[in-house]
Amino acid sequence: MTVSRFRTIIYIVAAIVSLAGLADATYLSVQALTGETLGCGGSPDCFRVLGSPYARIGGIPVALFGLLAYFSAFSFATFAAFGYARARIFLIPTIGAMFLGTLWLLYVQAFLLHAYCRYCLFSAATTFLLAGLVIALPPGRDRAVS
Amino acid sequence: MKRYLPFVIVALVALATIGSGAMLYRAKRPHVLSIPENKILSAKGDAESPHIRGNPDAPVTLEEYGDFQCPPCGMFSAFLGQLEKEYDSRLRVVFRNFPLTMHEHAREAALAAEAAGLQGRFWEMHDVLYREQETWSKAPNVRELFESYAGTIGLDVDKFKKDMDGEQVKARVEADRQRGQSLGIQLTPTLFINNQPLDPKDKNPEGIRAEINAALQKKSQT
Numbered sequence: 367m368t369v370s371r372f373r374t375i376i377y378i379v380a381a382i383v384s385l386a387g388l389a390d391a392t393y394l395s396v397q398a399l400t401g402e403t404l405g406c407g408g409s410p411d412c413f414r415v416l417g418s419p420y421a422r423i424g425g426i427p428v429a430l431f432g433l434l435a436y437f438s439a440f441s442f443a444t445f446a447a448f449g450y451a452r453a454r455i456f457l458i459p460t461i462g463a464m465f466l467g468t469l470w471l472l473y474v475q476a477f478l479l480h481a482y483c484r485y486c487l488f489s490a491a492t493t494f495l496l497a498g499l500v501i502a503l504p505p506g507r508d509r510a511v512s
Numbered sequence: 513m514k515r516y517l518p519f520v521i522v523a524l525v526a527l528a529t530i531g532s533g534a535m536l537y538r539a540k541r542p543h544v545l546s547i548p549e550n551k552i553l554s555a556k557g558d559a560e561s562p563h564i565r566g567n568p569d570a571p572v573t574l575e576e577y578g579d580f581q582c583p584p585c586g587m588f589s590a591f592l593g594q595l596e597k598e599y600d601s602r603l604r605v606v607f608r609n610f611p612l613t614m615h616e617h618a619r620e621a622a623l624a625a626e627a628a629g630l631q632g633r634f635w636e637m638h639d640v641l642y643r644e645q646e647t648w649s650k651a652p653n654v655r656e657l658f659e660s661y662a663g664t665i666g667l668d669v670d671k672f673k674k675d676m677d678g679e680q681v682k683a684r685v686e687a688d689r690q691r692g693q694s695l696g697i698q699l700t701p702t703l704f705i706n707n708q709p710l711d712p713k714d715k716n717p718e719g720i721r722a723e724i725n726a727a728l729q730k731k732s733q734t
Contacts, residue, residue: 448514
């Protein structure tokens with residue numbers, strides 16, 4: 367397998383993983399927008415996390431930021447898979463920022479709220495996977511699309 | 513063609529995300545009805561009336577469908593005390609039981625509150641149950657805890673025990689629950705202000721105060 371082909375496969379896998387994260391973030395965003403996170407009767411166990419003050423930044427649900435981040439990661443990974451060299455320049459810092467954000471949210475759940483939300487943990491897992499894929503990318507320039 | 517394919521893919525995913533998000537939003541958005549005319553609470557209580565606290569002639573009624581084991585209901589209970597102090601004679605509060613099946617001890621807690629109500633101490637038990645929610649929610653011996661709360665608030669504990677197993681309190685809890693279901697309630701706490709359902713997104717201190725103030729203003733204009 368050539369380096370170029372391996373890189374393409376990594377980008378495709380990253381795009382697929384981002385889709386999974388996007389689905390998760392979309393669901394959480396809808397929950398936040400319908401107010402389901404502020405009551406019981408919807409998804410169990412998640413109120414303590416999704417209904418906490420940490421679930422919003424400036425009044426905007428964190429899930430919406432996650433949705434934007436996953437969509438961006440998916441878009442950049444898709445373009446990179448098709449050989450758009452600049453997409454990689456944007457993909458790496460996007461996933462880097464998502465990774466740092468995930469670390470913060472895990473800290474909040476573990477040490478501040480002492481509660482976990484399964485959807486947030488799934489999102490953390492997908493972000494860690496994306497970070498791992500980015501680390502696995504062979505160094506060097508992508509072939510520019512002609 | 514290959515050059516434009518990623519644009520097409522990203523655009524399709526964007527559309528799919530927006531579309532599925534919109535469909536999910538429509539499906540999950542609560543469709544709670546306003547309380548119909550024939551079910552509006554009268555100013556004065558009668559034998560079948562729910563539990564009311566505050567000025568019976570208050571211009572604004574805040575009606576809550578609550579579950580004693582629901583953490584958001586517990587948080588709301590603490591805030592409710594503040595609201596009652598702030599609005600004083602302008603606000604009366606109504607509580608109706610809506611125990612959710614996902615909460616193991618919720619129904620039993622509702623029965624305990626209704627049993628206390630038969631001795632005229634519903635609100636005292638309501639407050640204790642929410643205040644001690646964290647404790648009894650995880651306890652294996654909730655019944656014993658409820659009996660201890662009954663003793664603490666000055667109830668005849670033997671009568672309380674008997675009433676908890678009686679048909680009257682079960683019927684009362686079931687009547688509240690069915691009423692809530694008929695209004696389309698699925699989440700707790702679900703709040704009504706002057707018979708109009710509060711948007712779940714406004715279920716926060718600022719939102720609730722804004723709605724109460726709006727209701728007060730509307731009443732003063734009529």
